[in-house]
Amino acid sequence: MxxxxxxxxxxxxxxxxxxxxxxxxxxxxxxxxxxxxxxxxxxxxxxxxxxxxxxxxxxxxxxxxxxxxxxxxxxxxxxxxxxxxxxxxxxxxxxxxxxxxxxxxxxxxxxxxxxxxxKKQYDGTERPLIQRMQPYRFQSGKINSAQVMDIPTRHMENVMVTKELNYVVKTDENRFFHLVYILDQLDWRLMQEVDEEFFFV
Incomplete structure (x- = not known):
């Protein structure tokens, strides 16, 4: 990772x-x-x-x-x-x-x-971990600030002693990226840019 x-x-x-x-x-x-x-x-x-x-x-x-x-x-x-x-x-x-x-x-x-x-629409059941947080805007050394417009897919994986939260996001430039948050490290990582037609995470 x-x-x-x-x-x-x-x-x-x-x-x-x-x-x-x-x-x-x-x-x-x-x-x-x-x-x-x-x-x-x-x-x-x-x-x-x-x-x-x-x-x-x-x-x-x-x-x-x-x-x-x-x-x-x-x-x-x-x-x-x-x-x-x-x-x-x-x-x-x-x-x-x-x-x-x-x-x-x-x-x-x-x-x-x-x-x-x-709590108006809250029934006392906590939301799944993957739904308690979502990307809003991000940047890296190679990508200027990108606004997240939509999240077509998301899922969580249990990996060894931690959890990884996976998101495929659509940005304001109509590009799609696979992003991962590693729970115990507080790290957001950019996995790859993906084709719109292949949401495989």
Missing amino acids: NKFPLIDMLAIFTRYGGVRYPDWRLSYRRDVAQVRSCHSKVQGGVMKSFYTVETKTGDILDLMFNEEELLWSLVPAPGYEGKAIDRVLVYVQRHKHLPSRAHRMVPYRFELLPEEVA
Whole structure:
């Protein structure tokens, strides 16, 4: 797998509501002005990352990311009772030599909304792992920033001690690429460009 190039990725994480075409409800949308602090630690046998972020509307929020479950959540705090986050847009950096794993996953945007609104179409069953995250925009040394317009196929594979999430994406230039996210490495890799007629992953 290491022979395939690492790529920078903007990915969308969703827990409660699916995002077929990326969009954010403006009344709930929050853009991150800065990440004040972040760190990672093992909690209950699971690697988690913790962030304190300041939004452009002035909110100071604590967020948590569960690497194993691909779930972002709002850490409870006074004034935000009954609130939840969803549709989290995250920059996943390809560079590994950073102070912590949390520094590779930078939240850019999310929805902050009442929990009852977030769970309006949620029956309590967690979505499959492959549906909790999807590519939004990516770039590599050979590919300029490419916007993902559609995801014709996706599936997950259990490989040794980790999981690999496979996506075939259609970009804004009508090109198709096979992309893979390696769960325990936080790596997005570009496998190959594929012909539209042969979605074989």
